[in-house]
Amino acid sequence: MTRSLRVFYIALFLVTLLVLGLWSVRSFFGFSTNAEATVLNGRWTKAVETHYDAEFPIKRLGTNLWAALDFKLFNEGRPGVVLGQDQWLYSDEEFNPIVNEESNLQGNYAxxxxxxxxxxxxxxxxxxAIVPAKxxxxxxxxxDVKPSRxxxxxxxxxxxxxAADKIIAPDLLGPFNQAKLKGQQVFLRTDTHWTPEGAQIAAETLANTIAAKTPLNGEPQxxxxEPAEKITHKGDLRLFLPLDPLFENLMPATEPLQKRNTRAVEDQAGGDDALFADAEVPVTLVGTSYSANPNWNFVGALxxxxxxxxxSYxxxxxxxxxxxxxxLKSxxxxxxxxxxxxxxxxERYLPxxxxxxxxxxxxxxxxxxxxARQQNVAINTQSETPDRAQN
Structure with a gap:
């Protein structure tokens, strides 16, 4: 290699490092940490390292390339997602065998x-509200992918x-399947969660059951x-396919999502204040992101x-x-x-x-x-009933 060629390679290497460095430094514009992250406790340094590592171009190129190979050659994504057909994605929590599943089941039932x-x-x-798996x-x-036993x-x-514990739990799977047969999409294609339509069906099913079995006190409100903004929704399961930005064209397509807003209707006699004149709130909701995420409007539908x-809690x-x-501790x-x-x-959280x-x-x-004690009492009572009937 001639001296001129060696100089050229060295210069090219240095220019490449400079470009990559500037690219990475560019990502720090607007970067900030929380007040607890200081230089003295080391959290600020850790935050900077994590941010730099995530934004470094070579790492992003390697991550995108490896994900593209897994996706195209083996039809796989990162742990957390199962790739179905027709660009449908599923959470692997609905498929994987669970460690100590029987013990977890009994503990969660209790x-x-x-x-x-x-x-x-x-x-x-x-x-x-037992939410069936997607x-x-x-x-x-x-x-060819099947859930575990x-x-x-x-x-x-x-x-x-x-039902054995005398807990009210309306079936949501049946109404979901009926809506599906009518052409409604009740779960998002690239997301773990239900659609606003699915959330509304669940809310109406729950409301009908509550009205029949434990009617609410007080005046109806x-x-x-109403329809809100229409957005392009990137499902949470797409995060397990790190193909963006270099191989975005390989990603399952985004989905349109019509957001909804629910508001109280002004009472003619007393205005909005009349709706909430009674300090007691008859219904409380506790749950997961199916309830907490406003994109589905489950609280409003309820x-x-x-x-x-x-x-909602x-x-x-x-x-x-x-x-x-x-x-319960609040x-x-x-x-x-x-x-x-x-x-x-x-349901997938049960085992x-x-x-x-x-x-x-x-x-x-x-x-x-x-x-567990109450469940054992119920089981013993049920087993003794046939014996008494025979006697």
Missing amino acids: LVEGVRQTLKDKGVKLVM ARLYPEHLG IHSNLYQDFHARV RFVT KQALHSDVL AEDGHGPILPMLSY DAFKNSPPQVLIWEFP VNNEIGDADPQWVAALKQAG
Whole structure:
């Protein structure tokens, strides 16, 4: 190699480093950290390193390229997603075998019963909204991928168990399937969650059941739901396909989403204040992102269907157990318990070891023990009944 060529290669290398460095530095415009991240405690440095690592062009190129190879050659994404056919994506939580699944199942069943007893002691009626798995509603897009054994009858078993515990839990799978046959899409193609239409169907089903089995006290309130902005929705499951920006064309297409807003209708006699003259809120909602995310308008759909205000204590990203434990320890529950509590609980969370956050483990264990004792009493009572009948 001649001296001129060596100089050229060195210069090219240095220019490449400079360009990559400037590209990465550009990503720091507008970058900020929270007040707790300081140089002294090391959190600021860690935040800078994490941000730089995520924005470094070579890393992004490698990530995109590797994801593209997995996607095209093996029809796979990152752990967290299962690729179906026709650009349908599913959460792998609906497919994977679960560690200690039987123990988790029994523990969560007992916890649900323990929660019911705690609510009953405060005069609160529990109504469960068991959300069926997306794979159960749309199996036609799965191709050769099949859920593991634990998931096959999970929805039906969950309903049978809560029915044995005398917990109100209307079937949502049937109404969803009926809407699907009519051409309505009740779950998003590239997202874990239901559509606003699916949320409305669930709300109406719950409202009909509550009206029949535990009617709400007080005067009915009027709510109306109106179309809001129409957005291009990028489903949360697309995040497990890190193809953007270099291979965006390989990604499953985005989906249109018509957002909705629900508002109280002004009362002719007393205005808006008349709607909430009674300080007691008859209905409280606890649940997951199916309830907490305003894109689906589940809370608004419940208000309109129930003709009642609804206080939501649903949380994103924590599953169904942690928000319930947090609510049971809240001042709102202690001081102003509702007449009815709706617990939105996706079936896929039943066989997993759900997080309990800062909740006292001994208190959680006591809830499970109380629930397990009650379930054992119910089982023994049922088994003794046929013997007495024979005698």
